[in-house]
Amino acid sequence: MAIISVSGLTKTYASGHQALKTVDLDIRKGEIFALLGPNGAGKTTLISIICGIVNPSTGSVTADGHDVVKDYRAARTKIGLVPQELHTDAFETVWATTNFSRGLFGKAPNPAYVEKILRDLSLWDKKDSKIMALSGGMKRRVMIAKALSHEPTILFLDEPTAGVDVELRRDMWEMVRKLRESGVTIILTTHYIEEAEEMADRIGVISKGEIILVEDKDVLMRKLGKKQLTLQLQSPLEAIPARLSEYPLELAADGHELVYTFDAQAEETGIAGLLRRLSEEGVDFKDLHTSQSSLEDIFVSLVRAPQ
Template sequence: MQPVSTRPPLPGEAPAIVSISGLAKTYANGFHALKGVDLQIRKGEIFALLGPNGAGKTTLISIVCGLSRPTAGTVLVDGHDIIGDYRAARTRIGLVPQELATDAFESVWATVSFSRGLFGHPANPARIESILRDLSLWDKRNAKIMTLSGGMKRRVLIAKALAHEPKVLFLDEPTAGVDVELRRDMWKMVRRLRDEGMTIILTTHYIEEAEDMADRIGVINKGELVLVEEKRALMRKLGKKQLTLQLQAPLQALPPALAGYALELADGGNALVYTFDTQGEATGIASLMRALNEQGIDFKDLHSSESSLEDIFVSLVREQA
């Protein structure tokens, strides 16, 4: 298993805006939800936290957002301790929770405006209007929350989280159960917020979203941080590729001379599947082609495929299990 890196930023990298050290959470029944988590989240990045149900994602977010107290460890948000300097730390955080919890009898405008005032910010109608327009809520500004669809309520939660101009935005399963249009609008907005300097931390069950959106990936399982890596580096280091060759004539078995290659017969002996990592791609394929030629094995077609982030995630979780 790959060690989790907690190195300081390299020259040119953004400093950490969320710093988590030795974070642990044990409940009264003895369940260890988090086990000594160390994590540095950089200013202005999109960080995706992946893990199966019960892995500790929501517990981690709840502690960082001041909704739950840790058993041990420290959390700093923009230099402010989430316990010792709670008000300053919490003001810098916007949270979009999984649950659709809003005041059903208030209007959209009143709900979002109240959230801004709750954090001590003066009224700013222009700011609220901008957020509501960005989330396609402007036409619903006077509507009662109880009259909105589930997707619209999710938009209101995002508007509330952004109303007080946070530096860090937590999105806890933000697209669970929402329509494709909202998902597309949301990620367009998230990219723009990142470009404006906001830090985004998201959890998601849609791994293709993390693959598309995130700058870095963290994998948590059974309360432990299994891996933290730049997305591209992760795909390069742990991703696997396959080259499938459709043969001119079927093989009954692999020749002993090919035993050194990660080859499998497929399609009733009519195809060879070669599995390799991305780092040894060029030399490995060239060597295989020479070996096939020496064995007199001809092929009529070939195509390649590569593992997705979901494949990597599943393999990491299985490895830990």
């Protein structure tokens, strides 16, 4: 069931730059969706249109059943946005700025709910601190608290862990999972590909203003991932035996390593056949190990591919 539906969306700025080219995208209710793309791919424009910050040139977007242009107020109350840049009043306290954000959406005061948010984000002991006195990581947590203050069902996280240390990043990942468990749909953009690999249910890749792929993360890793078997040879080879030409093998320059690359989704029985053939050819090895391509490898191959 789609909670966000994007149909025929385009955006051309007054300068003539076409940021989006006919984007169609459905984001499912209750999922963590990672939107990946290089700088200038159109990620921020797409998010800004869905959040009602930028008007589309053509096409339509609905958020939880509300058109983001025709029914802006209802759509916007469903959405929380944590922007990449840290924008908040440096002289306000954590408590005051979170309550103020709630009021902007016409929500009645609810101190118990605000307290829960601050506690969940490990900000409760900082509630009376001025924003200017907080570390960068704590300021980012405050931005998340502000985005959650009006109880949205959709949360956009634009580079949420930029400039955040490793420990705090792990804490934030855990917080995002808890939000998803509570029923909030999370849309994440990140330059940390391992972040998407760790958390996302589905992956969308945008390049040059077009969505070039949307896939379940696990399916994507199986379909586009590669595995490698590296064999450390007992004795160096001068060349790969001709009878092994059917296997995609590479020989290291010093002749001491053979590397076999195969599709991650393919049956690995090919390894057994290869090892048997090596034995028949009198090629002995002393060690072996396998490795699998990461989501980062897949992402780089996708955005570099001619479109």
